[in-house]
Amino acid sequence: MSAVMKQDDNTPAISEAALVEVLSSSLYPGAEKNSVVMVLAYCQAAHLDPMLKPVHIVPIWNSKTKKMQDTVMPGIGLYRIQAARTGQYAGISEPEYGPPVTAKLSGVEVTYPEWCRVTVKRQMSNGLVAEYTANERWIENYATASKETAAPNAMWKRRAFAQLAKCAEAQALRKAFPEVGSAPTADEMEGKAFEEPARDVSPRQHAQPEPEALPAYSDDLLTENIVKWQPLIDSNRTSPEHLIxxxxxxxxxxxxxxEKITNLKALDGDAA
Structure with a gap:
């Protein structure tokens, strides 16, 4: 990234260090400086204004390195911006919620909606408005207070309905506007972990299981059936190849x- 970032023709250039200081003290307090630099690089690549906070810094537990890892992820606001930029965003429905559920998770009592449904509308090039609906469940999306507990964190406990609505909206926006990307939002990944192990993509020879042996066909049964098959072959109702x-x-x-079955050829002049 350039050491100097120019905002526009009428705004004086600001150094990257100064911009990092501004973002660290205002929009991303407490974040590591390197993480804020990642935010600037993300915004520069996507032509976004970092002062609008279109992305978030989310600490994610990396099960491979066994430590928390700062990750830059889009916020729901970024998906809304990108959908609006298409000129085809035609609105969104009010969230619909399933029945409330009260449960104890690791000793913490919480009431949450079973599910939330959101529909995003997109005006197509032919003038018709298409609707894209996403239905998300709270139990599959909520963030835990830590990786050692099943209890929700403070935000998901206090705003159980609103947090789930943002996850459902993000999913609906991805369906309606696939060009906005497929990356999950910060709300969807909060409290989650990177579980996918490194893969060895080099070609390997995998041992194939031996097929189960079929029982032998008895000679007595063959002798008995040859008498029945010969008339069928003579009348062209079957063939030795089909029988085999x-x-x-x-x-x-x-x-x-x-060989015996193959020799059951219809004699010339016998075929019907």
Whole structure:
């Protein structure tokens, strides 16, 4: 990133260090300076005004490194901005909530909506308005107070309905405007952990399980059935190849048995 950031033609340039100080003391108090620098880089790449706080710094537990890791994530405000920029944003419904549930989570009693439904509208190029609905459940989205407890953090306990509504809105906005991206919002990832392990993508030879052996087809049964099959072959109602394929799906035929069935060819002049 440039050491000097120019706001516009009428605003004097401000150094990156000064801007980091401003953001650290106002919008991101207590955040590490390196994390605020990541915010500036994110906003510069996406042509966003960092003073509007379109993104958040979210501490996420990294199960691989066994420590909290600051991560820059979009806020619900950024999704709204990007949807509005398309010129096709046609509004959003009021959140609909499922029945309230009262439960104890790690000894903490909390009342929350079972689910929340939000619909985002987008005006298509043909003039029609399409609706995109998302239904999110509180129990699948809430943030815990720590990784050692199932109790919700203070925000999700105090604003159980409003927090879930933001998650449902974010999902609906992603459905309606896929061009805004697929990254989860800060509200959706708060209190979550990076669980995906590193993957080895090098090609490997995996041992395939041995197929279960089919039972052998008895010679007595073959002798009995040949008498029945010959008229069917003579009248073109079946063929030796079809018989072999059918039997082989359930039994194992010996080479001698396959030869006997193959020799059941209709004689010239016998076919119907």
């Amino acid at each position: 394929a059918t039997i082989s799906s359930k039994y194992t035929l010996s080479l001698a048995q396959i």
